[in-house]
Amino acid sequence: MVRIGQGYDVHAFGDGDHVMLAGVRVPHGRGIVAHSDGDVAIHALCDAMLGALALGDIGQHFPPSDERWRGADSRAFLRHCNALIGQRGWKVGNADITVICERPKVGPHAQAMRECLSAELGIALDAVSIKATTTETLGFTGRGEGIAAMAVCLLVSA
Numbered sequence: 597m598v599r600i601g602q603g604y605d606v607h608a609f610g611d612g613d614h615v616m617l618a619g620v621r622v623p624h625g626r627g628i629v630a631h632s633d634g635d636v637a638i639h640a641l642c643d644a645m646l647g648a649l650a651l652g653d654i655g656q657h658f659p660p661s662d663e664r665w666r667g668a669d670s671r672a673f674l675r676h677c678n679a680l681i682g683q684r685g686w687k688v689g690n691a692d693i694t695v696i697c698e699r700p701k702v703g704p705h706a707q708a709m710r711e712c713l714s715a716e717l718g719i720a721l722d723a724v725s726i727k728a729t730t731t732e733t734l735g736f737t738g739r740g741e742g743i744a745a746m747a748v749c750l751l752v753s754a
């Protein structure tokens with residue numbers, strides 16, 4: 597048996613000098629506007645994992661109204677989601693994430709991101725994919741107003 601889930605997240609750029617992406621601090625001329633650390637890659641992946649088991653979405657598990665999650669390290673959300681699926685007898689078989697922005701360039705950091713996520717999930721490095729695309733200057737990502745990420749994951753029996 598397998599289950600599949602998908603997730604999508606967007607955050608606006610704001611003041612700051614870095615963005616957190618898949619648990620990696622990426623230097624950038626802008627920061628992220630978010631309640632947590634604004635890691636769109638992890639948020640999308642969490643939603644994919646939750647969605648695979650119809651467990652709601654990240655905002656239901658970690659409400660933006662809850663001060664406990666202000667500035668939170670999104671790796672904690674990922675660990676929670678991984679524990680939830682583990683308790684139900686599942687683990688991530690593989691995950692594929694696409695980050696959408698003009699900048700920062702993701703490619704130079706993709707290996708570190710994969711290593712972070714594979715370690716957090718306790719799965720093989722080749723089960724975690726990080727990709728990136730621009731939108732060819734079109735739309736909010738193209739104008740550099742924000743960043744988006746899409747994720748899909750397969751769950752397999754643990």
Ligand SMILES: Nc1ccn([C@@H]2O[C@H](COP(=O)(O)O)[C@@H](O)[C@H]2O)c(=O)n1
Nearest residue numbers: 697698699700701702703728729730731
């Ligand atoms: N933020 C990004 C966006 C893209 N890349 C890499 O560049 C390649 C070309 O992007 P296109 O949008 O022109 O297809 C893309 O395939 C990525 O490898 C990136 O690293 N960071």
Ligand SMILES: C[C@@]1(CO)OP(=O)(O)OP(=O)(O)OC[C@H]1O
Nearest residue numbers: 630631632654655658659660665
């Ligand atoms: C992660 C949470 C935590 O409060 O807030 P944000 O960092 O704003 O990110 P979002 O992608 O809007 O998901 C909702 C929340 O769960």
